[in-house]
Amino acid sequence: KAGVTQTPRYLIKTRGQQVTLSCSPISGHRSVSWYQQTPGQGLQFLFEYFSETQRNKGNFPGRFSGRQFSNSRSEMNVSTLELGDSALYLCASSSGTPNTEAFFGQGTRLTVV
């Protein structure tokens, strides 16, 4: 069965621009979560969507937003990019029942210059 697919794998953007990342969960999974990974902060939770509704949100500024579509695919958007947004963005897929096993994609490496 296909795993979690994230696109694109790599992105280079300029400060002030905006970016959209995409995540397709495992077939049948209804929950998608987003995480930011940086060398200094490690993995930090951004937000989680279940059945097109944001169910939980981490401590990130409003420039970070997301949405989920009826087919469970999710997008994450970052507006007004800053140098500090450079990171590996990871998406996780799960059934949607709380506390169940999460499966991660390969990530999108975002570099802001």
Place this chain on the structure above:
Amino acid sequence: KQEVTQIPAALSVPEGENLVLNCSFTDSAIYNLQWFRQDPGKGLTSLLLIQSSQREQTSGRLNASLDKSSGRSTLYIAASQPGDSATYLCAVYNQAGTALIFGKGTTLSVSS
């Protein structure tokens, strides 16, 4: 607020050695704990999920234990191989069960 700590941050061992990676958490009221592996620049691969009612879980050469009362989990790797070289992360869910809280990981290097 739940915090997850992993010690040591880095570990180097010769091939064939058995080793233990440690994970501690501050709030013992957890449901599940999950161990992941991450290769450089890649995503996370789920290794083991231990449910709160379990004391341990095994998969091949990997064995993970959970002691909620002491706030600790250990990942035991038997007969280590160079292919085991990676960063190992443990994570617990928040109270709502919808967000994982990660430790900073242990970077393992196994030399042949």
